[in-house]
Amino acid sequence: MRTVEEQGYHFEEWLTPEQIAADVQEVGNRISVDYHDKEPLFVVILNGAFVFAADLIRALKDVRCEITFIRVSSYWGMSSTGQLEFIVPLQQVVDNRDVVIVEDIVDSGLTIHQLKAYLRAEGASSIRVATMLYKPNKLEYNDAKPDYVGREISDEFVIGYGLDFDGFVRNLDAIYKVKNN
Numbered sequence: 181m182r183t184v185e186e187q188g189y190h191f192e193e194w195l196t197p198e199q200i201a202a203d204v205q206e207v208g209n210r211i212s213v214d215y216h217d218k219e220p221l222f223v224v225i226l227n228g229a230f231v232f233a234a235d236l237i238r239a240l241k242d243v244r245c246e247i248t249f250i251r252v253s254s255y256w257g258m259s260s261t262g263q264l265e266f267i268v269p270l271q272q273v274v275d276n277r278d279v280v281i282v283e284d285i286v287d288s289g290l291t292i293h294q295l296k297a298y299l300r301a302e303g304a305s306s307i308r309v310a311t312m313l314y315k316p317n318k319l320e321y322n323d324a325k326p327d328y329v330g331r332e333i334s335d336e337f338v339i340g341y342g343l344d345f346d347g348f349v350r351n352l353d354a355i356y357k358v359k360n361n
């Protein structure tokens with residue numbers, strides 16, 4: 181099993197690139213069924229979701245879609261500050277659009293909760309959430325429960341496949357879990 185050390189913390193491989201690809205394809209298949217007769221706008225939350233989003237949109241079959249990016253910040257290191265800061269605002273008109281938010285991981289759900297409220301106010305006709313990972317026992321906002329999930333995870337800190345530790349290790353091709361020693 182592969183391991184990684186980052187800032188004194190030890191991480192071990194949890195999802196291999198092959199397992200990730202299978203999970204992403206499954207999510208892509210479900211979205212393809214639900215959106216084949218629509219023209220969804222994928223709103224990708226930077227920075228973390230860019231890797232998942234790149235794979236996900238290529239896993240879609242017969243879905244005419246657009247993709248745009250937003251950047252928010254609510255985390256620093258391993259703990260939440262509870263603050264959501266809009267760093268890159270939405271560039272695209274969402275009025276009357278079927279929006280699919282693309283997230284790397286849903287934790288407390290604060291990011292999704294706030295972004296959904298924003299998109300609703302901007303006139304989106306429907307809003308769903310696709311996330312690579314979901315921590316169901318950390319969810320604090322009911323409306324942030326994701327519609328499409330690659331894989332559920334308990335309350336553990338993970339890195340790789342877009343997920344960072346203070347900005348680093350997003351480029352790992354697998355997802356690694358922190359070891360508690």
Ligand code: IMP
Nearest residue numbers: 255286287288289290291337338343344
């Ligand atoms: P939420 O707003 O509490 O749901 O937090 C979501 C954001 O927190 C994600 O987009 C990540 O940037 C970050 N995050 C939450 N858990 C982890 C983790 O285990 N590893 C890396 N980032 C995480």
